[in-house]
Amino acid sequence: MASNKQAVQRRAQRVRRQLKKVGNGRVRLSVYRSSKNIYAQLIDDAAGNTIASASTLDADLRKSLKSGADINAATAVGKLVAERASKAGIKEVVFDRGPYIFHGRVKALADAAREGGLTF
Known part of the structure; x- marks a missing residue:
């Protein structure tokens, strides 16, 4: 039986495999969520x-966020990554x-x- 780490990696690879089929060469907005923070990056x-x-x-x-692990923080990161994009x-x-x-x-x-302003 696969470990939890292997199951997570399999799920992520399955999602990326589907994205390659429908992506048509578009840039990928990848999200990583930890228990304390959330990260987003645009990958070519x-x-x-x-x-x-x-x-x-x-x-x-x-400085402006109360916590890095709530919906308000995720909203702020989404706005910031859209602005940088x-x-x-x-x-x-x-x-x-x-x-x-x-x-x-x-x-x-x-x-x-x-x-x-991002469309997906």
Whole structure:
């Protein structure tokens, strides 16, 4: 029987495999959620580099947030990553939720990124 870590990796790979089929070369908005923080980054898989990133550990967000692990923090990170994406000239992305269910903090980040101007 697979360990929990292996199951999480399998779920993340399954999501990424589906994204490659429907992505059409778009930049991937990847989300990582820990128990204390949330991170988002825009990844260009063709070139293999990160274009922009945002997290609750950024200096400007850290001061304004009460906690890095709630829906308000995820909303702030979503807005910040959308702002940085627009500065980089990116409007269309594909959303990589990783092994996480599209619910709670992950959904809040996605909604805030959509409000910030990203389409996916």
